Amino acid sequence: MQKRLVRKLDLEKAISKIKPHPTPKAYLEQYTIPSETAAEILYIAAYTYNDIIGKTIADLGCGTGRLAIGSALIGARETFGVDIDRVAIKAAHKNAEKMNVKEKTHWILADVDVIQGSFDTVLQNPPFGVQRRGADRRFLEKSLALGHRIYSLHKGGKSNRDFIKRLRGRGTRFIPVPPSSFLKRFIEKHGGRIKAVYAMLMTIPHMFDFHRKRKHEFIVDLYIIERSTPPD
Numbered sequence: 240m241q242k243r244l245v246r247k248l249d250l251e252k253a254i255s256k257i258k259p260h261p262t263p264k265a266y267l268e269q270y271t272i273p274s275e276t277a278a279e280i281l282y283i284a285a286y287t288y289n290d291i292i293g294k295t296i297a298d299l300g301c302g303t304g305r306l307a308i309g310s311a312l313i314g315a316r317e318t319f320g321v322d323i324d325r326v327a328i329k330a331a332h333k334n335a336e337k338m339n340v341k342e343k344t345h346w347i348l349a350d351v352d353v354i355q356g357s358f359d360t361v362l363q364n365p366p367f368g369v370q371r372r373g374a375d376r377r378f379l380e381k382s383l384a385l386g387h388r389i390y391s392l393h394k395g396g397k398s399n400r401d402f403i404k405r406l407r408g409r410g411t412r413f414i415p416v417p418p419s420s421f422l423k424r425f426i427e428k429h430g431g432r433i434k435a436v437y438a439m440l441m442t443i444p445h446m447f448d449f450h451r452k453r454k455h456e457f458i459v460d461l462y463i464i465e466r467s468t469p470p471d
């Protein structure tokens with residue numbers, strides 16, 4: 240059994256050992272979250288909002304399991320990762336074994352649409368809908384039906400150069416930003432209330448043909464949402 244990790248740097252190091260998808264597909268937007276972004280999100284969720292330690296977690300579109308395994312490493316009671324891709328689920332399984340959190344993690348090969356149940360916290364880095372329009376909205380709707388608190392990544396609303404520079408600045412890893420009015424309406428319509436939105440910088444290696452540079456850098460917005468109405 241893995242000892243609970245407390246320091247953010249230890250968590251980041253551990254997550255960096257969780258292997259990314261070996262054969263990512265562009266149409267499923269299968270890029271793997273960088274370890275520093277995953278550790279940052281899990282830290283905010285655990286220590287600013289008390290939504291990880293001792294809680295049940297669902298990681299929707301879990302890929303190879305970085306968010307689910309990371310949450311198990313810092314003290315989640317039980318985590319459930321869901322992905323539509325067999326290769327990703329197989330890799331997540333192996334990664335959980337390697338990281339010694341096999342007993343606390345469960346992996347489900349399925350479309351998020353069919354998942355039922357109730358979880359304290361939903362974590363998700365969904366497809367942003369760049370390849371298939373509306374993909375992130377399907378995830379958002381499902382997460383609001385399943386979770387009490389939701390941590391959902393979306394395409395950043397603010398991405399001008401100065402803003403990116405500020406996020407690259409030493410020690411600045413996230414900046415509070417206002418929500419998009421479209422997502423705010425969507426979330427409220429589905430029974431959610433936005434607690435905070437943080438812009439973060441994500442850097443991923445060149446993966447797909449449409450990536451023009453060796454490294455692909457972009458802004459993501461982390462939406463922290465509370466369900467304001469009980470589930471159906």
Ligand SMILES: C[S@@+](CC[C@H](N)C(=O)[O-])C[C@H]1O[C@@H](n2cnc3c(N)ncnc32)[C@H](O)[C@@H]1O
Nearest residue numbers: 267271272300301302322323324350351364366
């Ligand atoms: C951006 S990747 C994120 C992977 C992982 N959560 C991470 O952050 O490293 C999005 C993931 O969603 C999965 N996915 C896409 N559509 C899905 C669906 N309808 N149901 C379940 N998983 C889906 C993809 O296979 C992919 O692994």
